[in-house]
Amino acid sequence: MIDHLLSFVAGIGAQLVDGSLGMGYGITATTLLLASGLTPALASACSNIAQLGTTLSSGISHHRVGNVDTRIVRRLSVTGGIGAFVGATLLSGLSTAAAKPVMATLLCLLGAGVILRFAIRRPGAATTGSPRAMRRRFLAPLGLVGGFVTATGGGGWGPVVTSTLLSTAPVPPRTVIGSVSASEFVVTVCASIGFFTGLGLAGLPWATIVALGLGGVVAAPVAARLAGKLPPQVLGVVVGGLIITLNLGAVLSWMGVDAGAAVHVRLLALAGVVAVVATTVRRHQRAVKLEDEANVEALVA
Numbered sequence: 134m135i136d137h138l139l140s141f142v143a144g145i146g147a148q149l150v151d152g153s154l155g156m157g158y159g160i161t162a163t164t165l166l167l168a169s170g171l172t173p174a175l176a177s178a179c180s181n182i183a184q185l186g187t188t189l190s191s192g193i194s195h196h197r198v199g200n201v202d203t204r205i206v207r208r209l210s211v212t213g214g215i216g217a218f219v220g221a222t223l224l225s226g227l228s229t230a231a232a233k234p235v236m237a238t239l240l241c242l243l244g245a246g247v248i249l250r251f252a253i254r255r256p257g258a259a260t261t262g263s264p265r266a267m268r269r270r271f272l273a274p275l276g277l278v279g280g281f282v283t284a285t286g287g288g289g290w291g292p293v294v295t296s297t298l299l300s301t302a303p304v305p306p307r308t309v310i311g312s313v314s315a316s317e318f319v320v321t322v323c324a325s326i327g328f329f330t331g332l333g334l335a336g337l338p339w340a341t342i343v344a345l346g347l348g349g350v351v352a353a354p355v356a357a358r359l360a361g362k363l364p365p366q367v368l369g370v371v372v373g374g375l376i377i378t379l380n381l382g383a384v385l386s387w388m389g390v391d392a393g394a395a396v397h398v399r400l401l402a403l404a405g406v407v408a409v410v411a412t413t414v415r416r417h418q419r420a421v422k423l424e425d426e427a428n429v430e431a432l433v434a
Contacts, residue, residue, distance in 0.1 A: 139169040140341040144183065144348020149355065150372050154251075154365055156295055157372055158184060159288015160243050162345060163236070164376050166287075171341070173232040174224050177287035178328035178337055181221070183345040184321045192315035200311025202304060208272035209279070209294065209316040214323035216280030221324045224285050225331020234387030237380040239286035243293075244376030248406075250296045251369025252413050266301040276316070284324040290317050364417045367410065374406030 143165035151158035159180045166176035195201050224232055265271055275294055282289040291313065298309045328337070381402055385395040 136169060137340050137344045140166065140179070140344035141348040143169065144345040144350075145352040146348075147180075147345075148349035148352035150368075151291075154247075154369055154372065156291025157247065157288070158187070158349070159283060159290065160240055160247075160286065160292065160376055161288070161372065163287025164240055164379050166341075166345075167233075167236070168379055171338070172229045173236040173287070174227070174229075174328070174332060175338060175341075177221070177224060177236070177284060178325070178332060179342045179345055180287045181217075181284065181321050181324040181328065182337070182342050183349065185318070185325060186346065187349060188314065188318040188321050192318045195311030195314050198311075200307045201315045202308050202312045204267065205272060205298075205302075205304075205308075205312035206316045208269050209276035209313065210319040211276070212273045213276035213280035213283075213290070213294075213316055213320040216277040216282075217284045217320045217324035218280075218327040220281040220284030221327025222331050225328055233383050236286055237383035237387070239282060239289070240380040241377050241384055243282070243286055243289045244373040244380070246292050246296065247373035247376070248370050248409060250292065251366045251373070252409055264303055266298060266303065271301075276320075280320045280323070283320055284327060290320055366413050366417055370406070370410050370413045374403075374410065378403050378406065 143162050146165055147158045147162035150161045162180045162183070163176045166179055167173065171179070192201070224236070227235070275297060279290050279294040282293055294316075295310060295313045298313065299306055302309055378399060381399050382395060385398055390398065
């Protein structure tokens with residue numbers, strides 16, 4: 134009962150992050166499920182299967198409002214699905230001892246990517262993009278990497294694919310987000326099939342999956358309200374830092390760092406995250422102040 138409650142809470146936390154940032158459900162849910170005691174393969178399987186409904190509804194919604202470019206969806210979906218199936222099958226076949234450091238390392242890298250995405254780039258910075266980002270030779274490998282990371286890391290399609298295309302593709306951000314969201318359904322389906330093949334239907338914790346999905350459903354309205362109120366730069370850095378600090382211990386243990394030194398490294402990492410959060414908060418406050426001053430000057434003029 135307690136495990137199911139923790140999964141429900143993980144679903145709430147993951148949806149709050151995803152609804153506020155537009156990405157991060159998988160890596161947040163998987164990190165929290167690992168912290169609750171699930172094995173890497175089961176944590177990733179639960180995360181991907183729980184997203185089947187949300188990715189389908191998201192893709193349909195984006196398509197209805199014209200946010201989907203079918204060229205991007207086709208070129209990402211095929212290789213993304215292949216990467217997700219291969220990643221899920223590989224993770225299912227690894228022992229827990231081997232899989233834990235692999236997943237922890239991927240999650241740390243994804244957490245660092247989220248921090249870079251929201252802390253370094255200037256808010257509202259425009260990108261001109263390059264036509265090369267729309268070509269199959271660019272989108273196909275990107276989808277393959279994104280799908281593989283999504284399955285083996287329990288998430289990462291958004292941080293890998295959306296972040297890359299937002300900074301490279303010569304299309305509006307809404308088209309990038311809508312197209313990536315639409316293609317994600319195919320990726321989650323292929324990842325789920327990979328886990329069904331590797332773990333078997335009977336080996337999956339269906340109660341945990343249901344609890345995770347219900348948590349996401351309950352949190353969805355709250356996340357929608359928070360989306361316009363929480364500064365995404367600050368929230369992104371906090372979430373990325375949380376993912377790193379929760380998974381860093383497994384990475385350090387795999388590297389052979391003794392317990393005492395590992396504690397110091399994790400404290401240093403935490404201090405670094407706090408410093409980045411503080412800097413991001415100050416940048417956000419300055420941006421808000423400058424915007425307010427500009428609005429006042431416009432009214433006076």
